Amino acid sequence: MYLVAHIDTEICANTSCKLCTQFCPEANTILYNNNAGKDIGLKYGSAYVAVDRCKGCAQCVWVCDNMAKHNAIKMEMIDQIGDQALTENITYSEKNSTAILASPIRG
Amino acid sequence: MSLDYVKFTPGFGKFMPKEYRDMVDFGPFGKKTSVSQVGTFKEILEEHPMCAGCAMTLFIRLAMIAFPNPEDTITVGTAGCGRLAISQAAIPFVYGNYGDQNGVASGLARGLKLRFGDKPKDVVVMAGDGGMADIGFAQTLHSWFRKEKFTTIMLDNEVYGNTGGQESGMTNKGQVLKMAPLGKKFEKMDMLGMAKVAGCAYVATVVPNNPRRVESVIKKAVLIAREVGPTYIQAYTSCNIEYAIPTEKVLEDCNVVENDRYKFSEYISDEAKEALAHLYGYKEYLPKPAKAIE
Ligand SMILES: Cc1ncc(C[n+]2csc(CCOP(=O)(O)OP(=O)(O)O)c2C)c(N)n1
Ligand code: SF4
Ligand code: SF4
Ligand code: SF4
Numbered sequence: 001m002y003l004v005a006h007i008d009t010e011i012c013a014n015t016s017c018k019l020c021t022q023f024c025p026e027a028n029t030i031l032y033n034n035n036a037g038k039d040i041g042l043k044y045g046s047a048y049v050a051v052d053r054c055k056g057c058a059q060c061v062w063v064c065d066n067m068a069k070h071n072a073i074k075m076e077m078i079d080q081i082g083d084q085a086l087t088e089n090i091t092y093s094e095k096n097s098t099a100i101l102a103s104p105i106r107g
Numbered sequence: 108m109s110l111d112y113v114k115f116t117p118g119f120g121k122f123m124p125k126e127y128r129d130m131v132d133f134g135p136f137g138k139k140t141s142v143s144q145v146g147t148f149k150e151i152l153e154e155h156p157m158c159a160g161c162a163m164t165l166f167i168r169l170a171m172i173a174f175p176n177p178e179d180t181i182t183v184g185t186a187g188c189g190r191l192a193i194s195q196a197a198i199p200f201v202y203g204n205y206g207d208q209n210g211v212a213s214g215l216a217r218g219l220k221l222r223f224g225d226k227p228k229d230v231v232v233m234a235g236d237g238g239m240a241d242i243g244f245a246q247t248l249h250s251w252f253r254k255e256k257f258t259t260i261m262l263d264n265e266v267y268g269n270t271g272g273q274e275s276g277m278t279n280k281g282q283v284l285k286m287a288p289l290g291k292k293f294e295k296m297d298m299l300g301m302a303k304v305a306g307c308a309y310v311a312t313v314v315p316n317n318p319r320r321v322e323s324v325i326k327k328a329v330l331i332a333r334e335v336g337p338t339y340i341q342a343y344t345s346c347n348i349e350y351a352i353p354t355e356k357v358l359e360d361c362n363v364v365e366n367d368r369y370k371f372s373e374y375i376s377d378e379a380k381e382a383l384a385h386l387y388g389y390k391e392y393l394p395k396p397a398k399a400i401e
Pocket of ligand 3: 004005023024025026029030049053054055056057058059060061160
């Protein structure tokens with residue numbers, strides 16, 4: 001198993017900062033869902049990680065901790081993340097993208 | 108090289124990979140996308156085999172987002188790490204033999220001009236410091252002296268990263284590397300100074316710890332190359348493998364190096380300022396109205 005980035009929606013959706021989306025070295029890996037968390041009263045939508053594209057470098061963790069100062073991203077074992085986004089379940093729309101989150105397949 | 112080249116033949120869409128369909132439907136072609144919108148659209152760069160956390164990868168990603176007309180852009184690269192990513196994008200990529208990239212780009216830019224006239228077609232070279240300042244040095248300088256109209260971007264990781272850590276002309280004096288065990292004996296080459304002497308219309312240094320600045324520099328360089336003459340960007344893109352930088356400290360290293368030897372700098376010729384102001388609406392370069400004499 002290996003580590004990938006995981007974003008805590010509850011923390012992120014209170015900020016609207018989007019910084020990590022600009023600093024991940026990989027394209028289309030940290031995406032932003034403008035509506036995430038709105039159903040439970042969170043304000044701004046949240047960043048999320050397409051785990052199948054994440055290389056586990058943890059630069060986003062540094063960005064969220066040191067630049068954004070929100071501490072919303074942690075590195076976690078890929079099979080331990082309950083709700084994860086995969087590229088094949090991500091749907092783009094005008095100025096947004098949403099993912100159907102799924103549990104990892106445990107062998 | 109048009110919006111149509113990414114679209115599929117009717118009926119074939121459903122057989123294409125998801126990433127390709129997303130590119131056609133939500134890619135940046137024909138739209139104005141910017142770094143501030145990332146995370147909400149499909150980027151032209153795809154997955155690639157460059158190392159995790161490599162700053163060069165981040166720079167290439169940002170540069171591709173910043174291309175003013177991606178549907179009318181061709182990239183040129185050569186041996187070295189960068190081409191591993193540059194070639195994995197939804198725009199044409201031409202591979203020049205090691206060091207030949209600026210010669211190849213010269214022919215390409217001239218050919219496109221003959222074929223398409225004033226319709227903008229942008230050629231952007233991205234190559235490593237070894238490929239550009241050592242082995243491709245003559246071709247790089249000559250393309251500038253000839254005033255060839257394309258953008259040259261040096262991915263300066265201050266080492267030969269792809270071949271395991273030899274010093275390049277752009278390595279700093281005294282630097283010890285795996286294959287330079289006694290430390291480099293000479294100063295880092297002044298390619299910025301040479302670019303100005305050779306007549307580049309735009310010369311800038313940039314570090315990828317500031318995505319908006321990368322975007323602004325790339326846009327200006329490409330537009331000026333289109334209208335005026337050669338442009339040169341020198342980007343610090345650390346090699347975390349050869350310089351043993353932990354991946355989560357890569358941006359911290361960018362900050363340290365920026366303050367130490369890679370401060371942001373930008374030279375724009377008068378002709379280039381005029382082109383940006385009059386053709387592309389850059390108000391900051393409009394001539395200042397003369398002050399009334401009291
Ligand atoms: C003519 C020729 N000589 C040597 C090589 C071997 N070679 C491949 S990549 C490389 C070094 C690349 O260093 P640099 O241009 O600085 O790019 P980096 O990998 O650091 O990004 C060399 C010497 C080659 N491919 N062709
Ligand atoms: S940097 Fe942190 S708070 Fe900001 S968008 Fe990313 S995860 Fe959310
Ligand atoms: S760990 Fe690295 S590759 Fe993964 S999401 Fe974070 S910055 Fe991107
Ligand atoms: S060897 Fe260095 S420059 Fe090349 S991809 Fe790896 S970290 Fe980047």
